[in-house]
Amino acid sequence: MKSDSNAPVTQELEKLGLNPDAMPVHVAMIMDGNGRWAKKRVMNRTKGHEKGTETVRQIVKACRELGISYLTLYAFSTENWARPKAEVKALMALLKRFLVGEREEMGKNAIRLNILGQIERLPDDVRQEAVTTINQTRGNRGMTLNLALSYGSREEITQAAKVIARKVKAGALDPENITDETISSHLYTGGMPDPDLIIRTSGEFRLSNFMMWQAAYAELAITDTLWPDFSRDELITILTDFQKRDRRFGKVTCSTSNDGSPQ
Ligand code: IPE
Ligand code: IPE
Numbered sequence: 446m447k448s449d450s451n452a453p454v455t456q457e458l459e460k461l462g463l464n465p466d467a468m469p470v471h472v473a474m475i476m477d478g479n480g481r482w483a484k485k486r487v488m489n490r491t492k493g494h495e496k497g498t499e500t501v502r503q504i505v506k507a508c509r510e511l512g513i514s515y516l517t518l519y520a521f522s523t524e525n526w527a528r529p530k531a532e533v534k535a536l537m538a539l540l541k542r543f544l545v546g547e548r549e550e551m552g553k554n555a556i557r558l559n560i561l562g563q564i565e566r567l568p569d570d571v572r573q574e575a576v577t578t579i580n581q582t583r584g585n586r587g588m589t590l591n592l593a594l595s596y597g598s599r600e601e602i603t604q605a606a607k608v609i610a611r612k613v614k615a616g617a618l619d620p621e622n623i624t625d626e627t628i629s630s631h632l633y634t635g636g637m638p639d640p641d642l643i644i645r646t647s648g649e650f651r652l653s654n655f656m657m658w659q660a661a662y663a664e665l666a667i668t669d670t671l672w673p674d675f676s677r678d679e680l681i682t683i684l685t686d687f688q689k690r691d692r693r694f695g696k697v698t699c700s701t702s703n704d705g706s707p708q
């Protein structure tokens with residue numbers, strides 16, 4: 446049963462032609478194309494990242510209004526550290542500004558912030574602002590916003606393997622009792638549902654080391670739109686398409702009889 450507090454969201458979704466009962470719980474986005482957006486305008490890549498940050502604000506707001514419970518944004522990968530120093534510095538400065546500047550808005554909209562990734566690798570000042578925002582928003586229940594920062598799926602799985610191995614070595618865990626749930630719970634996303642939908646902007650057909658474990662049954666949506674041009678309207682189009690998909694999870698489709706023949 447839906448609580449009264451969900452009524453405005455339900456109405457908004459119905460107005461948009463979306464089925465409130467078939468919305469993805471967790472949406473993840475690979476925000477790609479900032480550099481190409483800037484290049485097309487003969488601008489410095491940093492300008493693309495600045496415009497991209499504006500898109501982040503709008504998309505966070507849109508997802509909250511659409512009643513998405515978990516939004517994960519891939520903002521900086523473990524591989525992105527290998528970019529030119531000046532670009533990394535500019536990205537970190539933008540990130541810090543976002544973490545400080547959005548604190549109040551996150552409070553108003555009941556958004557809880559989490560960081561997925563190697564938070565210890567972030568510059569001290571950025572890490573401190575991240576920790577402050579995480580602590581201040583801890584009690585918020587409207588939507589969880591995961592920022593994947595210094596995130597890499599292989600690193601995530603490797604650190605999980607180390608923690609599990611230590612537990613086995615200490616005698617706290619029997620290797621025979623390791624299940625896929627054990628692995629899931631040791632990832633940065635431990636305790637959260639897997640993404641139902643992964644959106645990648647800028648037309649690249651790859652995961653780039655993003656949520657490779659969690660993506661097992663995610664629906665993928667790739668758009669040619671560059672991240673700075675991505676919008677609430679396009680998100681709604683993608684959600685409409687998502688609702689038409691038949692998510693079988695390896696089983697037979699609902700419209701097929703038990704012996705496998707179409708009905
Ligand atoms: C995404 O845009 C932002 C980050 C990866 C930090 P890019 O900077 O990768 O933009 P393109 O792919 O070069 O256009
Ligand atoms: C993926 O984009 C990482 C983020 C969006 C943070 P990249 O631009 O780093 O990925 P590749 O290099 O095109 O695979």
Ligand code: MG
Pocket residue numbers: 477478479
């Ligand atoms: Mg890119």
